[in-house]
Amino acid sequence: MSEQSKDLSxxxxxxxxxxxxxxxxxxxxxxxxPSETLAEPQSPPLGPTAAPQAAQPxxxxxxxxxxxxxxxxxxxxxxxxxxxxAQPGPAxxxxxxxxxxxxxxxxxxxxxxxxxxxxxFPDMVKDVIGSYKKWCRSILRRTSLILARVFGLHLxxxxxxxxxxxxxxxxxxxxxxxxxxxxxMPMTGLLLMILSLIYVKGRGARESAVWxxxxxLGLRPWKKHSTFGDVxxxxxxxxxxxxxxxxxxxxxxEPPEYEFFWGSRASREITKxxxxxxxxxxxxxxxxxxxxxxxxxxxxxRALREANPTAHCPRSSVSED
Amino acid sequence: xxxxxxxMGVMTDxxxxxxxxxxxxGVLEEWDxxxxxxxxxxxxxxxxxVDKLEDFINNINSVLESLYIEIKRGVTEDDxxxxxxxxxxxxxxxxxxxxxxxxNELDLFRKALELIIDSETGFASSTNILNLVxxxxxxxxxxxxxxxxxxxxxxxxxxxxKEGEFTLHGRAILEMEQYIRETYPDAVKICNIxxxxxxxxxxxxxxxxxxxxxxxxxxxxxxxxxxxxxxxxYWPHEIPEVFDPEKERESGISKSNKKSLRSRQH
Numbered sequence: 001m002s003e004q005s006k007d008l009s010x011x012x013x014x015x016x017x018x019x020x021x022x023x024x025x026x027x028x029x030x031x032x033x034p035s036e037t038l039a040e041p042q043s044p045p046l047g048p049t050a051a052p053q054a055a056q057p058x059x060x061x062x063x064x065x066x067x068x069x070x071x072x073x074x075x076x077x078x079x080x081x082x083x084x085x086a087q088p089g090p091a092x093x094x095x096x097x098x099x100x101x102x103x104x105x106x107x108x109x110x111x112x113x114x115x116x117x118x119x120x121f122p123d124m125v126k127d128v129i130g131s132y133k134k135w136c137r138s139i140l141r142r143t144s145l146i147l148a149r150v151f152g153l154h155l156x157x158x159x160x161x162x163x164x165x166x167x168x169x170x171x172x173x174x175x176x177x178x179x180x181x182x183x184x185m186p187m188t189g190l191l192l193m194i195l196s197l198i199y200v201k202g203r204g205a206r207e208s209a210v211w212x213x214x215x216x217l218g219l220r221p222w223k224k225h226s227t228f229g230d231v232x233x234x235x236x237x238x239x240x241x242x243x244x245x246x247x248x249x250x251x252x253x254e255p256p257e258y259e260f261f262w263g264s265r266a267s268r269e270i271t272k273x274x275x276x277x278x279x280x281x282x283x284x285x286x287x288x289x290x291x292x293x294x295x296x297x298x299x300x301x302r303a304l305r306e307a308n309p310t311a312h313c314p315r316s317s318v319s320e321d
Numbered sequence: 322x323x324x325x326x327x328x329m330g331v332m333t334d335x336x337x338x339x340x341x342x343x344x345x346x347g348v349l350e351e352w353d354x355x356x357x358x359x360x361x362x363x364x365x366x367x368x369x370x371v372d373k374l375e376d377f378i379n380n381i382n383s384v385l386e387s388l389y390i391e392i393k394r395g396v397t398e399d400d401x402x403x404x405x406x407x408x409x410x411x412x413x414x415x416x417x418x419x420x421x422x423x424x425n426e427l428d429l430f431r432k433a434l435e436l437i438i439d440s441e442t443g444f445a446s447s448t449n450i451l452n453l454v455x456x457x458x459x460x461x462x463x464x465x466x467x468x469x470x471x472x473x474x475x476x477x478x479x480x481x482x483k484e485g486e487f488t489l490h491g492r493a494i495l496e497m498e499q500y501i502r503e504t505y506p507d508a509v510k511i512c513n514i515x516x517x518x519x520x521x522x523x524x525x526x527x528x529x530x531x532x533x534x535x536x537x538x539x540x541x542x543x544x545x546x547x548x549x550x551x552x553x554x555y556w557p558h559e560i561p562e563v564f565d566p567e568k569e570r571e572s573g574i575s576k577s578n579k580k581s582l583r584s585r586q587h
Contacts, residue, residue, distance in 0.1 A: 103388050107409045110344050150384060152337030169341065
């Protein structure tokens with residue numbers, strides 16, 4: 001075993017968050033406890049806000065981990081490394097082969113994300129990692145590093161239970177990509193924010209509530225924004241014109257107040273499951289934190305699947321115990 | 322190959338966002354790519370001068386080199402529009418698409434690909450493709466299913482359909498040119514002007530050399546008497562117009578309305 005790959009496996013354990021429990025749930029490939037996040041260790045989550053992740057500053061890539069990672073490794077005190085060195089297992093592959101696998105995995109994840117398909121860990125092992133299963137963590141870690149440094153994307157385990165990953169943007173401002181090309185849904189993040197607020201409320205969302213939420217993103221009705229421009233005009237006029245939102249006067253209220261509802265186009269183009277996934281990402285909670293909404297979303301997903309049996313459905317995040 | 326010794330180009334959030342969005346869209350036309358670039362600058366580095374697109378992309382490609390991926394520029398075969406896609410250079414097989422499709426679906430694509438390459442026009446008829454359904458590897462596929470799979474290929478921009486016939490999408494050519502040239506060295510056609518893979522194009526009736534429509538347009542631009550570059554015989558086909566992005570945008574012609582020259586000019 002070369003020195004270098006030995007180092008790699010050190011950092012692998014370090015990269016795992018302390019909370020990763022290695023329960024032997026059925027279906028987890030042996031020897032691979034998925035960790036909370038496989039990117040470089042980040043500052044702790046900032047609670048239920050949409051504050052963006054600390055962006056990784058561009059660095060010359062190297063194989064050395066952070067000093068923080070080493071510290072974590074020391075704190076972890078895992079002894080896994082010793083047994084694997086002692087066991088007469090198969091010869092570890094050359095570092096170059098692991099690198100190549102990491103590149104393959106990177107592309108695999110990018111394409112899955114592009115097609116809006118679920119990135120499922122067992123698929124990753126089956127389709128890409130294959131016989132290198134034992135070095136899966138090392139490969140995953142390198143892939144995450146590359147994705148973060150080159151694409152500004154975090155490969156995050158979104159659900160330990162269903163073993164699903166997602167590619168999350170790691171650039172500031174997070175989720176605020178103005179889709180610069182007019183043929184796509186506009187201002188996805190902003191719109192999703194409003195739609196999910198309405199969805200969670202279960203009824204129309206008053207304009208004041210919407211602005212409370214948008215304030216988290218640093219958006220005010222009177223301030224022009226670098227990407228969105230006049231935000232108020234955008235959400236009360238443009239989104240309404242495009243049928244993504246409805247903006248209506250609340251009846252019998254003086255002075256006049258307005259509220260937002262889902263528009264017909266939003267109902268057509270966006271699924272409730274997408275809203276739940278969005279919420280889970282932004283608030284770093286499990287979708288089950290909104291149990292009745294999540295149930296609704298699952299129901300809708302099932303109904304859609306039944307309506308389109310021949311369509312190529314990505315594996316949904318439905319998990320039945 | 323160790324990547325640590327390679328000098329990496331400068332990669333900033335501008336480039337990262339650009340890559341993210343390019344990947345999201347799959348394949349983009351040049352004008353959209355320029356808008357995308359400007360958008361990325363606006364988000365991350367508003368006061369910087371926007372790099373020339375070619376330099377911008379070369380810079381990113383120098384970083385991507387060690388990952389065996391590349392932003393490739395191509396030109397649509399029917400009307401000469403420049404397109405860009407992020408392609409994977411490493412895998413040299415149809416399994417590039419493997420994340421999306423089942424074994425029998427991939428094989429259907431392979432069969433369609435072979436028919437397209439072997440054809441005179443670069444198009445394979447739906448009927449001919451569907452007739453090969455019995456020979457597919459993997460799970461048995463019925464013709465009805467195969468029709469839907471072909472539509473999936475069209476939606477995913479691997480194939481283009483015109484009047485019941487299928488040819489390769491520009492994106493597929495970008496991604497698979499190397500694979501196709503290696504796998505079908507005898508059957509592939511090459512353009513006499515640009516020496517790249519040719520699926521659709523015009524051919525000389527005397528000596529048989531072929532040229533892409535956009536290559537024909539450029540080569541014979543403002544030439545009253547077009548002659549074959551190889552045998553000098555009179556060039557018998559209609560010469561298409563050179564693609565002009567400015568003119569296109571001004572007249573607001575949508576892509577679907579634009580009458581693109583049919584490739585049946587062999």
